[in-house]
Every structure is written in structure tokens, then in C-alpha cells.
Amino acid sequence: MPWGLCGGSSVSWSCRGCGGSLVLGHALFSLTASVTFRIGLGRSFRESDLDNESFQELFHEVEAMLGSFNASEYFPFLGWIVDRFSGRFQRLERIFHELDNFFQHVIHLHLNPERTKQKHEDIIDVLLRVEREQSEFGAAQFTKDDIMAVLMNIFLDGVDTGAITMIWAMAELAKNPRLMKKMIIKETLRLHPLVPLLIPRETMSHFKINGYDIYPKMLLQVNAWGIGRDPKYWNNPEEFILERFIKSSTDYKGQNFELLPFGAGRRGCPGMYMATTTTIELALANLLYFFDWKLPDRMKEEDINMEESVGLYCLTTNKKKTSLNLVPIKVF
Numbered sequence: 001m002p003w004g005l006c007g008g009s010s011v012s013w014s015c016r017g018c019g020g021s022l023v024l025g026h027a028l029f030s031l032t033a034s035v036t037f038r039i040g041l042g043r044s045f046r047e048s049d050l051d052n053e054s055f056q057e058l059f060h061e062v063e064a065m066l067g068s069f070n071a072s073e074y075f076p077f078l079g080w081i082v083d084r085f086s087g088r089f090q091r092l093e094r095i096f097h098e099l100d101n102f103f104q105h106v107i108h109l110h111l112n113p114e115r116t117k118q119k120h121e122d123i124i125d126v127l128l129r130v131e132r133e134q135s136e137f138g139a140a141q142f143t144k145d146d147i148m149a150v151l152m153n154i155f156l157d158g159v160d161t162g163a164i165t166m167i168w169a170m171a172e173l174a175k176n177p178r179l180m181k182k183m184i185i186k187e188t189l190r191l192h193p194l195v196p197l198l199i200p201r202e203t204m205s206h207f208k209i210n211g212y213d214i215y216p217k218m219l220l221q222v223n224a225w226g227i228g229r230d231p232k233y234w235n236n237p238e239e240f241i242l243e244r245f246i247k248s249s250t251d252y253k254g255q256n257f258e259l260l261p262f263g264a265g266r267r268g269c270p271g272m273y274m275a276t277t278t279t280i281e282l283a284l285a286n287l288l289y290f291f292d293w294k295l296p297d298r299m300k301e302e303d304i305n306m307e308e309s310v311g312l313y314c315l316t317t318n319k320k321k322t323s324l325n326l327v328p329i330k331v332f
């Protein structure tokens with residue numbers, strides 16, 4: 001079985017004509033994993049000789065941990081007691097030990113002298129070269145630990161972000177079939193931002209918002225999900241209306257604060273262009289160009305469950321709670 005998103009996030013589809021069925025969520029996940037591996041490792045996941053099942057399991061465990069309540073972050077003085085007794089610390093240590101092993105293995109593969117004969121460098125080759133050249137000049141500020149941290153970001157953030165957004169886009173399209181031929185990414189990200197609460201920020205100075213005093217060193221969380229549905233900024237905010245963007249310059253690049261699916265500022269998402277151009281646009285364009293998508297017999301548009309499976313904490317990914325069954329009709 002190929003890659004799978006946990007349970008409900010998948011889109012399953014059965015093919016009219018061939019009679020077989022496939023889980024599209026799995027296929028999309030497999031695609032984004034392969035794009036990320038190709039960018040990171042220079043080859044697709046299947047070619048990477050890594051154990052698919054255990055990587056997938058580890059990946060979802062990390063995701064669940066990042067989305068779960070972290071008492072130390074919210075109650076810095078006493079929270080660690082809760083985290084220690086709940087077993088969170090121990091689980092984190094084990095998971096990050098396994099991740100370290102994984103990244104060390106990947107780096108080890110790149111240190112093979114045979115690789116230097118290859119003309120094409122991938123990201124790890126470049127990072128290793130930066131590390132080597134720094135050492136040669138005696139600066140030695142960039143270490144293998146830094147390389148592992150960069151890889152952690154690429155793999156953890158690069159794999160299922162695109163797949164989840166595509167699943168939401170397909171679900172919205174199945175509900176609004178007249179929109180099948182139009183561009184839908186902005187409106188999908190407005191209604192279903194993957195990270196509903198952005199990365200927490202610490203305030204540097206005192207200021208006031210809506211009559212509230214905000215003091216220095218306070219933890220602030222920006223609710224991108226709430227802003228995207230705020231009737232002060234959006235007409236009929238709960239409705240999927242992609243025409244709202246046709247004559248508007250509003251974009252998701254961090255300049256328009258009413259649309260922040262990728263955050264903004266220094267901590268804004270560095271993977272935004274990779275996600276939108278190399279993954280989501282490419283895959284959605286192919287899915288919509290080669291197939292018309294219909295609902296299975298007897299199912300109506302209003303029967304599609306648009307519930308989100310999301311927690312309250314930052315870094316929780318906003319997945320579709322239940323799977324979506326679609327029937328592709330081949331156009332060509």
C-alpha cells in the first residue's frame with residue numbers, strides 16, 4: 001500500500017471505466033513526499049531505499065506530538081511537571097532520537113565518495129559543501145546539527161502540507177462543481193489554512209490593541225483561521241466564493257493581513273513557493289485537466305462533510321476530518 005494520510009484526511013476515488021478504486025489522499029501524499037524527497041535528496045521516496053512504513057509512522061507521530069498540548073510552553077515555570085508526568089518529554093525524546101537517526105542516515109548516504117562524481121547537487125550536497133568550506137576557512141559555524149535542523153524543517157513541513165491543502169481544494173470543488181475550471185488555491189487557503197494558529201510570537205514592547213494593554217515578553221498567537229473568516233474583511237465569509245479574488249490584489253504572501261495562510265514577517269513560511277508552485281498548482285492542474293470529478297451515486301453536494309479535525313494549539317494541521325469519495329471521469 002502506498003503512502004497514507006491518517007484516516008479521515010484521505011480522498012478515495014473509484015475510476016469509472018476501469019472499475020478499480022484508489023485512495024487519492026494516499027496518492028497526493030505520495031506525490032508531495034516524492035517532490036520533497038526529490039528536492040531534498042535528489043531522488044524520489046521510492047528510490048531512496050528508506051523503510052516506507054516506519055518513516056510514515058514516525059512522521060505521523062511527530063505531527064501528533066507537535067499538535068498536542070505543550071504545558072511547558074504555556075506555563076513556563078510549572079508546565080514541565082505536567083509534561084514530565086504525562087510522558088510527553090519521554091515521547092519527544094524518543095521521537096527526536098529516531099528522527100536524528102533518520103537524518104544521520106541520509107547525510108551518511110551523501111558522504112559516499114561516489115556521490116562527488118555526480119554533476120547534480122541536491123540540498124544536502126549544498127549544505128555539506130557549505131559546512132566543509134566553512135571548516136576550511138576556520139569559521140566552523142555551520143555544523144552537521146544545523147544541517148539536520150534544516151532537513152527536519154524541509155521533511156516535516158514539506159510532505160503533507162501540500163496534500164492536505166489539495167484535499168480541501170478537491171472537497172470544495174466537489175461541493176461547487178461549477179468552479180471546477182477556475183483557480184481555487186487562495187480561496188481554499190482562506191477557508192482552510194493549514195496552520196490555524198500561527199507560530200507564537202513574543203512581544204518586544206508595550207502597545208495597545210482594541211483597548212487591551214499588551215506588555216513586553218507576552219506570548220501572542222495569531223488566529224489565521226479566524227481572520228480568514230472574519231465578516232469585517234470578507235463578505236459571506238463561510239462561503240467558498242473564489243470570484244472574490246478575481247479583481248482583488250489580495251494575496252497570501254504576507255502583505256495582506258486579512259489572508260495569512262503562510263503567516264507573515266521573518267517567521268513566515270519559507271516553503272510557500274515550493275508548496276504552491278511545485279506541488280499544489282501542478283497536481284491540481286493535472287487532476288482537473290485530465291478528469292471531471294463527480295460524486296458517487298446517490299450522494300449530493302450538501303452531503304459532503306466539511307468538518308475539520310483540528311486542535312487548539314499552534315502547529316496543529318487543519319485536516320479534513322472525514323474522507324471524501326469522488327469518481328473521476330477521464331476527459332481524454
Ligand code: HEM
Nearest residue numbers: 153157158161194195198199262263264267268269271275
Ligand atoms: C500549503 C502548504 C503550506 C502552508 C499553508 C504552510 C503554512 C505555514 C505557516 C502558517 C507557518 C507559520 C508562519 C508564521 O507563523 O508566520 C509556516 C512555517 C513554516 N513552514 Fe510552512 N506551509 C506550507 C508548506 C511548507 C513547505 C512545503 C515547507 C518546506 C519545505 C514549509 C516550511 C516551513 C518552515 C520551515 C516554517 C517555520 C518558519 C520559521 O519558524 O521561521 N512549509 N508554514
